[in-house]
Amino acid sequence: MVDDTLTAFRAAQQGNLSYFTTITEEYCHSGNSNTFWWSRKHEKSGDSLCHYATRHGQLTCLKLFYQNGADLEATNYDGKKPIHDAAQFCQADCLDFLLRHHVQVDCFKKSDWTPLMLACTKTSLKIVKKLIAAGADPLLKNKDGWNSFHIACRGGQIEMVKYIHQIQPDIWRTASHNGRTALHTAALHGHSAVTEYLLEMCQYPQDVSDTCGSTPLMDAVKSKSLEIVGVLVEKYMADVRKMDSVGRQVIHLAAQTGSVEILDYLITRHGICVDTPDASLRSPLHIAAQEGHVTVVEKLVKLGSDPGTVDSYGKTALDYAKSSRVLSCVQCLQSSTDR
Known part of the structure; x- marks a missing residue:
């Protein structure tokens, strides 16, 4: 009798129905129960055959497994059920089959992720709609306090964001455990269309802060999105x-991330002092030198930054450049200091 577990999982992945038909016939001829065979799990992941078939969209195999007593609610070692895989891998036909057999739609895997949350990391609005139509709750949170709306905003799928907001108009009010809103998330990942939608359709304070004091503008600077920075500041x-x-302003974050365009915008258009100190008296030039961003160092020097400024530790930008071992930064600051 064929009883090779790894071969079975490969067959489920490939949709090799003939392999499983042979297995079924052999068990029938032997007069033995095959329930245990169909319920076995992968040694490393804990996946069932149903997980494999669902993940790879092998609906015919999934149906056969179910007919032979396989558990559609089986969990792997991460707590994932086949419905998680149907959502994560956008397998609509398998998802329909699972939902028709009334599997739990809001089950949690490791870190408290639901199938809907996993679907929101992808691009298929169809899968999201199917899950919500089946009763999935967008307001559920994972271990970090993110709900499906946060996750959709991180992915930048504007139609998905609009749809979830439409069916749950107050969902935007939810913040994560560290105080981050969906607006922070969209700005940090540089999703301009989602950011503008959130600013227009939700009532976020423009300078809403998380527990670290970061604002959406600060996150937009971290993403190097001059477009989002411009919308937040100008509009x-x-x-x-x-x-x-920790006393940093957006000009310090622009220096840290190496965004020359945003630095130039802040200094020349909005009059931010080129040597604005943070809580440790470090100027943007200190920070850029420490990070080894030579183009930023050159730009700041050109805009009038003082290379001789010392921070609360008595260090100049040149000291930080030497520590970072970026020779071009060292040379630029040495030539500026020698003038």
């Missing part, structure tokens, strides 16, 4: 001088 009057919990 929604976001505060370019607001500090986070």
Whole structure:
């Protein structure tokens, strides 16, 4: 009798129905129960045959497994059920089959992720709609306090974001455990269309802060999105001088991320002092030198930054450049200091 577990999982992945038909016939001829065979799990992942068939869209195999007593609610070692895989891998036909057999739609895997949350990391609005139509709750949170709306905003799928907001108009009010809103998330990942939608359709304060004092504007700077920075500052009057919990302003974050365009925009258009100190008296030039961003160092020097400024530790930008061992930064600052 064929009883090779790894071969069975490969067959489920490939949709090799003839392999499983042979297995079924052999068990029937032997007069033995085959329930245990169909319920076995992969040694490393704990996946069942149903997981494999669902993940790879092998609906015919999935149906056969179910007919032979396989558990459609089986969990692997991460707590995932086949419905998680149907959602994550956008397998609509398998998802329909599972839902018709009334599997639990809001089950949690490891880290408290539901099938709907996994679907929101992808691009298939169809899968999201199927899950919500079956009763999936977009308001459920994972271990970090993110709900499906946060996750859709992170992925930047604007139609998905609009749909979830339409069916749950107050879902935007939810923040994660560290105080981050969907607006923070969209800005951090540089999704301009989602960010503008959230600003227009939801009532976020433009300078809403998370527990670290970060604002959506600060996150937009981290994403190097001059477009989002411009919208937040010009249209929604976001505060370019607001500090986070460690005393950094957006100009320091622009220097840290190496965004020359945003630095130039803040200094030349909005009059931010080129040597604005943070809580440790470090200027943007200190930070850029420490990070080894030579183009930012050159730009700041050109805009008038003082290479001789010392921070609260008595260090100059040149000291930080030497520590970072970026020779071009060292050379630029040495030539500026020698002038």
